[in-house]
Amino acid sequence: MLLRTEKLTKSFGGLIAVKSVDLKVNQGEILGIIGPNGAGKTTLTNLISGVFYPTEGRIHFEDKDITFVPAHLRARMGIARTFQLVRPLRDFTAFENVVVSCLFARGESLREARKSARKICELVELDQPERRLDRLTVFELKKLEIARALGCQPKLLILDEVMAGLNFEEMQRMIQLVKSLREKQITICVIEHVMSVISQLTDRVVVLDRGEIIAEGPYEKVAHDPKVITAYLGEEA
């Protein structure tokens, strides 16, 4: 098991965003995390990547307790993530964005980092990476997010809604990209709203609702779970 959370809870003031979540991520799988808006998916990502510390509970990564390990050290341990709302570093070119994570998460020298970053840009098919960021399309920005995450040489890669805002063709190319990453022995968590993507990509799905896990298993099974349908359609349905 690569990652395990134990009764993970996060509250903001009175609002409980994530409630006693026991999440398990197995080595080499692609795990889907789904749930309606406000279910706590992004908060969970933030907890795992170390942007927040949890209110209660623990996080274990490769059998080490990382609950209060700072975010930059988690990046160096191999936990990488993308951001739902892309957060590129605006003063850099696309290429330099990737250099940053190669430099600091991998601890490479400037020369090595440039070389690795070039390879990563080729891998995610980011053309003309020396461009300024305001010239990039949404698809390219999403690929840049992934490229920067790959700069961390991740063992676990959390993709927070990378399909949002993409057209059908771009989505297919993104799916191919994610599949190719799995072949590189990267364990992947996909947080997604687009169900067709989840069904094509994932081995297993976890459903969150109001901060709690309400179902898990293969997509076909979960999709027909009455609890899941209720969560998506509301109590009345």
Place this chain on the structure above:
Amino acid sequence: MKRNFVGYVVLAIALFLIALLRPYAFFYGVQRGSLYGLVALPLALILGIVGLLNLAHGEFLTLSLYMTYLLFTKWGMDPLVSPAVTVPLLLAFGFVVYKLVIERSLKTHHLNLLLLTFGVSIVMVESLNIWWTSRPRNIYVPYASTSVNIFGVYVGGYEFLYTIAVVLVLTGLLLFLKKTRLGQATYAVGQNPKGAAIVGINVKFVYAFVFSLAAGLVALAGALLSVRSSIFPQAGGPFTMKSFSLTAMAGLGNLPGIVLAGIVLGIAEEFVKSIPGYTGWADLVFFVVLIAAIVFRAFGRREG
């Protein structure tokens, strides 16, 4: 909640002890602290609603001191009457500064705004320096040096006007924010400017209004202070930092807290001053409290 309560009890006991042991420090502190609160309220208003820390705040106070001085020497206008003139003048001045300098920079990086107001403060101090030189000036009116007897302690009576004024201004501001339409709109803008714009509030107008209002309130404080302070170009400067200290200590949006913090700090300052040999260290009180308050808050919401 419980911890807060204990804090207040400890505070009350400490203040009572000071009042008992060093009554002069206590009364002077209350007076001084009321003045701090009076000057800090407008700064907090701008910081809370426009989201702008006006580093020229103290210079607005200096300007109003000079205006009062001018009215007094040229036309013999009593400083307590002069707000009728200086408040509208500073309202207008605040509006002009806002429109001319601040508004067009609101969209840029907010550190730019900080630098901008810092520049404005320099320009104001130096302009005053050029026009009126650095020579300190004073306004003498007989009623400013009367003293009153409180439980056998003789303290200046005039300074209690600060206390009356701060209570009036605070009540006025609270009523305005809660009861009037414009006040509610102002409050909404402070909470969420984008949301306020969506529901049809003219955010730009509210900003300009708050900035001018704050400048006008400063003029009120300036008129009261003018007879008890030397008037020179740097006279108002220290008030900027003190006002910000109070705001940071009370927390944004907590207007009554600012006045309370002002009084507590005023007493603490006077208390340190009353210890023989430590007079010079009294200025440190504010900075220590400022740094402690800011750091305490920063650690309170610390994450990852």
Place this chain on the structure above:
Amino acid sequence: MKYFMIAIVCVLCFLLPFFVGAYLIHVLTSIMIFLSLALSWDMMLRTGQLSFGIAGFFGLGAYASIIAVDDFSIDPLWSILVAAGFAALIALALGWIVLRLREIYFAITTLALSSVFMIFARNLSDLTGGSAGKVLYESIFKGDSIKIYWLVLSVALTVILVSELFQRTRIRFAINAIRDDEIAAKCSGVNIFKYLLFVFVLTSAIQGAVGALYAQQYAFVEPESTFSANFLLLPMSMALVGGIYSSLGPIIGAVVLGLASEYLKLIMPYGHLIIYGLILVLTIMFLPRGIYGTVVNRIAAKR
């Protein structure tokens, strides 16, 4: 070729005293003092933190150096290193706390720290001479203005070198990332606190050293003038006018404003600071990228 040119310019700077008069040397010395401060302020700003504390660390260094010479009979030249070390130590201790703060809170706290330093200087009379300050028997190098020029030039060149190292090594990637987006930076493995502390301590040490240089040049310290807001206002204006986030920008700004201020002092001996205030305001309003930044942008746009 480029490095050859730079080397030539450096050598010329060192040889300058043999060709120009004493007045110009004096002006250049003062410009380089402010240039070093401007660069050190900009280096901190590159991390996204606006510091109002440079006058504070400048004054701290000035006092440390004068006290080191007067009370501990340390050689004036070494006292500059002592001052840098002292400022660095204080910055290290305060940095643990102050660098948890951001934006206006950081800016105001650093401004408050300057005042705190001044209050200490004024009240620890036994050590600092109180509000009268402290006067040394003689200036460094017995007041030889050419030697002082060389010393200040060496320090300024060192500061420029450090600033360029910031721009050419991994440090640039770290501090730019922190300025742009701290969350994205830390998720990319950047140790934000380590870099902020490093830059804060280093720039404070520079400010301390420059303060020591200035104090040794005039052989006295006094609370009001040593902690004067000029040592904050002028460097900030210079960096902003020249162009922030670069080495060349503050250099250009320091030379332009430095020469301009000499001229201003001649025609307007009293209150010429108002010009600096106006320049600060107008630059932020109309030329937010400064001279250098605007030129670079124009060239980039043409490509």
